[in-house]
Amino acid sequence: MTQGHSIRLFLVDGTPNGLLTSEIMNWTGHVLTGPRSKLSELVQRPECGRTGIYFLVGPDPENSLRPLVYIGESDDVGTRLKQHNRPEDKGGKDFWEKVCLVTSKDQNLTKAHVKYLESLLIQSAGQIGRCKLINGTAHEYINLPESDRADMAFFMEQIRTVLPVLGLDFLRETSRPSREPEATTAAEPEASPRFTLEVPRHGIRATGQEIDGEFYVFKGSLARGSWVGTERGYQSLYNQLCEDGALVVGSEGCRVFSEDQSFSSPSAAAAVVSGRSANGRISWKAEDSGLTYGDWQDQQVSAAAAQSEEMEPT
Template sequence: MNQGRSIRLFLVDGTPHGLLTAEIMNWTGHVLTGPRSKLAELIQRPECGRTGVYFLVGPDPDNSLRSLVYIGESDDVARRLKEHNRPEEQGGKDFWEKACLVTSKDQNLTKSHVKHLESRLIGITKQLGYCKVINGTGHDYGGLPESDLADMAFFLEQIRTVLPVVGFDFLREQNKPSSSATTVSKQPVNLSPRFVTQVPKHNEQAIAQEVDGVFFVLKGSKARDAWKGLEEGGYRPLFNQLLADAVLQPDGNGLMVFTDDQAFSSPSAAAAVISGRSANGRKVWIVENTAQSYAEWQNQQLSQLGDEQPVNNTNAIVTNLEVTDD
């Protein structure tokens, strides 16, 4: 089992949409986030006068399913945020709506440290592909002493743990079924059985599997070659985006093929993309080599729990979010 973590959240002005700080017990890092509308308040915080890395996040006008992200570093983040707030013709950036700053409570982060973190964060974010990074090519700042490199590896791991908790998912590690099968991931993973569904009007199948609660359609699965549904909304934008991203490519036989394991928000989202129209994924996905639907399989997991009392497992995954209002 994964080791539990305790994360302390603080609503600075007592509202869920204002400034927010986050800390992990036994970690020297400190996270501060806030909307651009609260920038005047944010830059007055003492954290903004420290050395750190920061993220600017906003919508991508060319892709409604993803965000634009800029990753930077500075020994005076307040000054850099002021510069980014200028109009674009004056060297600023218009796209961002939220800012997130990561500093150290003991103020032991140096310029070399944050340059290294910036480089690693840009590389990881681009590799994961959850968003579009608008930085240029990241520089390689690997010339730190061995002990500092180890410290920054731990610091980076904590950043990747806490940022999804405060609403920034672009650094979240994704355990794909293919990598889970080869134990590439450092963490244990929970794998479901494999599910199959038929591509409508074709003798071809798509295969899916849940990994740590995320529903994936596996590489090599087939899908319709175009959206067939009448509705303009729904999952049609997702279908079109997967085409644009080359996740779906022609297989040469009138269908599309998944070029990689693809995560979906639900079994129904996956089923809609494969069918080319809205579909109830809880019904159409069937446990491989059985007649059991996804819904029936899920209900079976619940029924097997019976009336057993909860087990006190000291290794249980628990995230303790403490919100303080003083």
């Protein structure tokens, strides 16, 4: 089982949309985040005068699924953020709406450390593919001693743990569903059964699985050749997947998933497969039992509740 973490969050100005600090027990790192509208307050914080890593995050007007992200480093993060806040024609960056900076409470991060971290983070974000990087190609910094590289690898893992808690998902690993039931080991989270969704009238058959809170549709699954539902709901998601090449034109008027695709819910997945709004809780059916997704989930909740009752002292 994965070990739990204790993360401390502090609302600096007492509001959920203001400045926020975050720390993990027994980690020397310190995270400060906030909206661009609070930059004048953020740069006055002592953390901004330290050496650190920072992330600029904003929406991509050409892609609703993934944000734009810039990853940088500096000996004086506050000064660098002021530069990025200038108009674009004066060397600044216009796209970002949120900033997150990571420094060290013991101030032991050096310029070499953050350059190495920056390289690792850019490579990781690019491989994961949950965002569009503004940086381009990452530079490789390999002049750190072996012990420092190990320390930075641990530091990076803590960053990847805390950022999703702050709503920044671009460094979160994309879990892949197990294609075969026996592939799951005792150390891994128990995966859901494989589900299928069929629309016989249009020759559509898709398979998927839920893992780590996301619903995946497998590569090779079929989807409706075009969106036929109302112009709302998941139409923009369907169109975006077509534009990104995740849904490619197949035979007989269908589209084909070119890769395993994650969705936020079974209903989002069902809508894209069906080309119209759909209730994923009843559309997806388990291959082994024939239960709908909703019935399977209810069965899991009931079993967990029964087990909890058995463990209660009499």
